[in-house]
Amino acid sequence: MNALAATSRNFKQAAKLLGLDSKLEKSLLIPFREIKVECTIPKDDGTLASYVGFRVQHDNARGPMKGGIRYHHEVDPDEVNALAQLMTWKTAVANIPYGGAKGGIGCSPGDLSISELERLTRVFTQKIHDLIGIHTDVPAPDMGTNAQTMAWILDEYSKFHGYSPAVVTGKPVDLGGSLGRDAATGRGVLFATEALLAEHGKGIAGQRFVIQGFGNVGSWAAQLITEAGGKVIKHSAENRGIKGFDGGDAVDPTSLLTEECDVLIPAALGGVINKDNADAIKAKYIIEAANHPTDPEADEILAKKGVLILPDILANSGGVTVSYFEWVQNIQGFMWDEEKVNRELKTYMTRAFRDTKEMCRSHHCDLRMGAFTLGVNRVARATVLRGWEA
Ligand SMILES: NC(=O)C1=CN([C@@H]2O[C@H](COP(=O)(O)OP(=O)(O)OC[C@H]3O[C@@H](n4cnc5c(N)ncnc54)[C@H](O)[C@@H]3O)[C@@H](O)[C@H]2O)C=CC1
């Protein structure tokens, strides 16, 4: 199922559970603004190459819009729209004062040199600089981008608006990035998994984990779960790894979803768990480190099998939560030590899990609908409080 159709279906189900007014429901679903820009750059060999970049600003009822920028050949408007919408519900689940946005460029970053990536990032920033900002829309890394990408955006943005470290998060620590942001999404996955397993009288130690994706999120999750005593029995070692991590074997990324294990952690692309493979999944728990890895049809199949799914907007909210800490530190001009960052992250993740469970109890629903009703309800309340006056 298309990412936007899947995300909107989950939203509509949550709106129904909450009994939202139909006009409010429609207004929450439609993005605030969709930006599409053409980015042409000279390649290293002197030829020109053109790419299409997107930024979808979904909602700002609760604060500045917030979300990553993805460089991937499959980036398209519907996908970015779905990811932006997920950010709106995710920041509300985490209860941080933001709305939601997401951006991307349709490109294969592995095929571009560092200087080509820098030129592309700078051209993209030139095209969107007047629509992002510290109190309007704050980008961060996502698939295919990293702290260096954020440094280029910060530098290009600052040419137009003066030095503005808080305009992006996930930037290098030397440029005002937060200690702990690099590991934050993986660390949040660890905290959320601990909270879920504790409900069933279990801990990380001794559980067998399969992790798909070994980029920023997957590699940190693997390292931290291994340190906590979990057994990472397989991982997808394409592209990147963490120096020193020696747990697990590397196998084909699609077949590993159906490997024998206790906990499956998809940490790469969306839609990888679908009606074609859901029935073959053997894990008891799925922790969605990736965004929208599970199609709604697969959700239904897995629910019948008794598999518990910790949804993306809760499980991977550690990244945007520490992005919020980074933004706060930039605005205050005061740096936190890493221990404080990690301690606060644990508090936020544990609270988000507890609030989600509360919604599950009051709406008699699964964890995905618990998180969606929590997020959608907070955004709906803020929207109504702000009013409709033109
Ligand atoms: N970076 C962050 O802070 C956050 C990332 N996420 C989500 O986590 C997921 C991973 O993001 P990052 O780790 O930042 O990206 P990354 O670019 O650092 O790593 C992506 C990983 O996925 C693998 N991969 C790519 N295509 C694949 C395929 N077809 N099958 C299997 N593996 C494949 C790559 O080899 C790489 O190991 C994405 O869904 C992203 O939206 C969610 C919250 C925050």
Ligand SMILES: O=C(O)CCC(=O)C(=O)O
């Ligand atoms: O750190 C952020 O601002 C956003 C991270 C992100 O893109 C995500 O949570 O999917």
